[in-house]
């Protein structure tokens with residue numbers, strides 16, 4: 001009887017510890033990252049993903065070895081005119097999934113070192129600051145996909161940057 005209780009409390013203790021360490025590590029979750037494949041000679045491309053932070057956080061920057069300059073841009077409509085420009089940071093409210101997609105915030109890969117072919121695996125490094133001011137570095141690998149969605153075609157970075 002004693003041995004059984006011991007085993008039960010041990011299991012509880014282990015799961016509690018596991019739960020604690022999990023929440024301490026998994027602060028910012030990045031889902032479905034992808035990069036738009038390019039044609040030869042194309043100078044820039046876009047990277048897209050969904051980000052969920054578990055505390056009020058801020059996406060400060062993104063970097064990638066495939067591009068000389070990586071910027072975070074925001075698309076917005078002002079008086080029926082679509083504008084796009086760099087932003088300093090993207091707010092990531094606690095528990096809210098923020099989409100970086102061709103219609104809103106997106107990551108611009110500028111000054112590409114070479115063509116990004118469909119199926120390439122593109123490393124991206126996100127720097128996120130949480131509510132306590134701690135910096136977290138999130139590394140993801142984004143597969144390159146062909147730009148077939150209509151919204152991608154409408155948003156031609158090569159022409160506007």
Ligand SMILES: [Cu+2]
Pocket residue numbers: 073074084085106108157
């Ligand atoms: Cu852009």
